[in-house]
Amino acid sequence: MERWVIVNPAAGRGRVGRLSGSILEAAREKGAKAFLTEGPGHATELSRNAPEGARVVAVGGDGTVHEVLRGLAGTEKVLGVVPIGSGNDFARMLGLKGLPWREALELALFGPEEAIDLGQVNGEPFGAFLGIGFDALVAKKALTAPSFLRGMPRYLYALFGVLKDLRLPEGRVLVDGVEVHRGPLLLLAAMNGPAYGGGIPMAPMADPRDGLLAFILARSFTRLGVVFILPRLLLGRHLSHPQVAAYAGQRVEVAFAQPMPAHADGELLPESALYQAEVRPLGLRVVGGRAAARGQEPLLAPVGAG
Numbered sequence: 001m002e003r004w005v006i007v008n009p010a011a012g013r014g015r016v017g018r019l020s021g022s023i024l025e026a027a028r029e030k031g032a033k034a035f036l037t038e039g040p041g042h043a044t045e046l047s048r049n050a051p052e053g054a055r056v057v058a059v060g061g062d063g064t065v066h067e068v069l070r071g072l073a074g075t076e077k078v079l080g081v082v083p084i085g086s087g088n089d090f091a092r093m094l095g096l097k098g099l100p101w102r103e104a105l106e107l108a109l110f111g112p113e114e115a116i117d118l119g120q121v122n123g124e125p126f127g128a129f130l131g132i133g134f135d136a137l138v139a140k141k142a143l144t145a146p147s148f149l150r151g152m153p154r155y156l157y158a159l160f161g162v163l164k165d166l167r168l169p170e171g172r173v174l175v176d177g178v179e180v181h182r183g184p185l186l187l188l189a190a191m192n193g194p195a196y197g198g199g200i201p202m203a204p205m206a207d208p209r210d211g212l213l214a215f216i217l218a219r220s221f222t223r224l225g226v227v228f229i230l231p232r233l234l235l236g237r238h239l240s241h242p243q244v245a246a247y248a249g250q251r252v253e254v255a256f257a258q259p260m261p262a263h264a265d266g267e268l269l270p271e272s273a274l275y276q277a278e279v280r281p282l283g284l285r286v287v288g289g290r291a292a293a294r295g296q297e298p299l300l301a302p303v304g305a306g
């Protein structure tokens with residue numbers, strides 16, 4: 001079996017860049033082919049070129065995982081992850097977060113495989129999460145932030161920039177063909193794993209092996225309402241808010257009157273007025289290893305289950 005290691009030197013705010021020499025060397029010593037990406041999109045091209053059945057390891061954060069995933073979704077290739085990004089929610093979903101990179105690399109190259117659910121939106125795969133609306137607006141705004149702002153200050157700049165001009169769009173949401181919402185819509189998140197944005201527990205009950213996605217809707221919110229829900233969101237206590245609804249299902253359709261931004265695994269998607277997302281149960285082969293055991297937590301009831 002061929003083993004490919006794809007290293008994004010821009011991930012982890014430069015940390016991967018600093019480690020890249022050692023990572024490439026360690027990967028080659030273990031018999032893998034190792035590559036450094038040259039820019040956005042390169043990881044997809046590389047993983048597409050890996051031979052069928054190969055193990056392809058993404059070294060970086062969720063954006064790198066997403067790009068590699070795009071090159072191997074729907075094939076027999078297997079995804080491994082060495083999480084050295086700033087968010088790492090995909091790795092967190094697999095129970096790999098916090099593993100030192102050498103151990104993570106060893107596991108990704110030689111550890112056991114398993115299958116997890118794969119998300120798909122408007123024909124594009126996603127591994128851990130999809131966000132439509134407010135959080136994608138914030139991600140888009142962050143691209144225009146002054147370059148000296150990094151990390152949290154950059155996020156806050158973008159957040160308050162979006163809040164200042166916030167006008168909620170009207171959206172229609174169907175879960176498994178059932179209309180669950182029509183009206184103002186702050187955001188919809190389709191979650192394969194529990195967290196996004198670097199550990200924010202958007203859907204604490206989401207399980208990437210249950211054949212379902214968790215859909216979290218934030219409906220009508222004022223600017224102040226958004227500010228007040230944020231601390232609840234960080235603690236995972238947002239689901240009891242009267243303007244928040246949660247469903248589990250296999251498909252979601254979100255329609256707006258005009259194009260709205262969305263992101264898949266934190267990577268902005270082409271804007272659309274219609275997003276159709278679905279789960280491919282156990283559609284992705286990964287090296288999960290120490291999959292998080294969350295069996296005790298109750299799962300969301302599928303729509304229509306009463």
Ligand SMILES: Nc1ncnc2c1ncn2[C@@H]1O[C@H](COP(=O)(O)OP(=O)(O)OP(=O)(O)O)[C@@H](O)[C@H]1O
Pocket residue numbers: 008009010011012013036037038039040041042060061062063064065067084085086087088089198266267
């Ligand atoms: N050689 C490169 N130079 C600059 N950018 C790159 C390069 N290779 C990939 N990228 C881009 O780097 C971006 C960030 O990567 P990634 O998301 O993995 O890191 P991160 O932001 O630190 O982690 P996380 O998403 O987990 O917070 C991706 O959008 C990817 O397109």
